[in-house]
Amino acid sequence: MTQKILLTGGLGYIGSHTYVELIAAGYDVVIVDNLSNSKLSVCDRLAKITGQETSFIQADILDRSALSQIFAKDAFDAVIHFAGLKAVGESVEKPLDYMQVNVTGLVNILQEMQTANVNALVFSSSATVYDVSNVSPLKEGMPTGYTNPYGYTKLVCEQILAQATHANPELKTGILRYFNPAGAHSSGLIGEDPRDIPNNLMPYISRVASGEYEFVRIWGDDYPTPDGTGVRDYIHVDDLATGHVSSLHALLDKGESHLVNLGRGQGYSVMDVLNAYSRACGRELPHQILPRRAGDIAQMYADVEQAKQVLGFEVCRDMDAMCATSWNWINTGAKDG
Numbered sequence: 001m002t003q004k005i006l007l008t009g010g011l012g013y014i015g016s017h018t019y020v021e022l023i024a025a026g027y028d029v030v031i032v033d034n035l036s037n038s039k040l041s042v043c044d045r046l047a048k049i050t051g052q053e054t055s056f057i058q059a060d061i062l063d064r065s066a067l068s069q070i071f072a073k074d075a076f077d078a079v080i081h082f083a084g085l086k087a088v089g090e091s092v093e094k095p096l097d098y099m100q101v102n103v104t105g106l107v108n109i110l111q112e113m114q115t116a117n118v119n120a121l122v123f124s125s126s127a128t129v130y131d132v133s134n135v136s137p138l139k140e141g142m143p144t145g146y147t148n149p150y151g152y153t154k155l156v157c158e159q160i161l162a163q164a165t166h167a168n169p170e171l172k173t174g175i176l177r178y179f180n181p182a183g184a185h186s187s188g189l190i191g192e193d194p195r196d197i198p199n200n201l202m203p204y205i206s207r208v209a210s211g212e213y214e215f216v217r218i219w220g221d222d223y224p225t226p227d228g229t230g231v232r233d234y235i236h237v238d239d240l241a242t243g244h245v246s247s248l249h250a251l252l253d254k255g256e257s258h259l260v261n262l263g264r265g266q267g268y269s270v271m272d273v274l275n276a277y278s279r280a281c282g283r284e285l286p287h288q289i290l291p292r293r294a295g296d297i298a299q300m301y302a303d304v305e306q307a308k309q310v311l312g313f314e315v316c317r318d319m320d321a322m323c324a325t326s327w328n329w330i331n332t333g334a335k336d337g
């Protein structure tokens with residue numbers, strides 16, 4: 001029988017790409033989103049990509065009665081929980097909002113799952129939970145820590161999940177520590193479209209490519225890295241999406257909880273990303289070197305062995321593919337949505 005999955009935050013950047021992969025893998029999927037950081041038009045775009053109507057409920061994960069109704073109406077086999085707030089800077093300004101949405105939101109979902117006897121959850125965690133003193137490649141067993149309220153909420157959520165599974169051995173969880181998601185769907189119909197000035201590198205570069213901003217601000221070129229600029233582990237959002245399908249397989253077919261990194265296992269510098277984007281958009285993008293950004297570290301990339309062993313997960317797309325699909329999205333799909 002077709003398995004039914006609830007996708008919270010499914011109209012957002014990672015959720016929408018994961019939806020496409022889940023439909024392709026034969027799952028029946030219901031999306032719940034409050035549209036606080038996404039647009040209703042994504043539903044139509046998902047329908048265009050998948051060739052089937054998108055099942056969407058507009059609701060807030062903080063609204064318990066709406067959640068109860070959602071869990072009462074359908075018998076879900078699993079939940080993939082993307083809904084949350086994710087801007088590091090904003091979390092410093094509004095820490096309580098981050099605790100409420102990210103932490104209380106997760107507790108609400110877990111309690112509703114318990115009532116409805118749903119025992120599989122995939123959770124969006126982040127590489128930000130690794131202590132900054134760790135040396136890459138980062139392995140899942142390394143010490144954790146946080147430097148801002150956003151990171152704190154992700155760490156607390158991981159700990160809540162550990163305690164919930166300890167108390168209820170029936171509950172199986174897939175905790176996925178994303179590295180730096182980038183790129184867009186090959187159709188150009190869905191992608192990342194931040195409402196404010198982007199803090200992250202790839203969306204900022206894309207706006208320089210589109211002419212919205214004049215130049216890329218490179219936060220420091222004096223790091224102990226090959227070219228002096230910061231090194232990160234960028235992973236194509238479609239690869240990340242397939243990681244969620246693998247996680248579901250492990251939970252539903254094998255009954256195995258897991259905590260894994262989802263990255264490429266390879267670092268790219270800011271200059272690498274800028275050069276790849278310049279190739280993708282066909283012109284050399286201007287940049288200026290500025291002082292280091294507070295709180296940044298020199299380099300960070302994943303050890304991907306655990307994801308390979310436990311989930312059979314391997315990436316297929318490189319930096320050129322991330323930049324080409326991002327540019328295709330910015331240059332076409334993002335304009336008329």
Ligand code: NAD
Pocket residue numbers: 008009010011012013014015032033034035036037038059060061062081082083084085086101105124125126127178179180181
């Ligand atoms: P996103 O903002 O694009 O998607 C999140 C979605 O959740 C949005 O559509 C938003 O409208 C919805 N949402 C927010 N609050 C909600 C609420 N209270 N009720 C219902 N829906 C709500 O973000 P994303 O980049 O797709 O990230 C998804 C998850 O992955 C988040 O939990 C984020 O913290 C985590 N994550 C993201 C990154 C990244 O770089 N994008 C990295 C690591 C982890």
Ligand code: UD1
Pocket residue numbers: 088089126127128151179180181199200201202204216217218219220229230231232270293295296
């Ligand atoms: C940031 C968040 C992290 C989150 C991750 C999600 C901070 C401090 N950390 O990490 O919590 O999990 O995004 O993807 O915000 N850079 C520039 N110019 C820019 C933007 C970035 O040079 O305009 C550089 C940065 O210094 C860094 C690299 O590009 O070396 C990547 O930055 P970014 O995309 O913000 O990601 P992270 O710093 O890894």
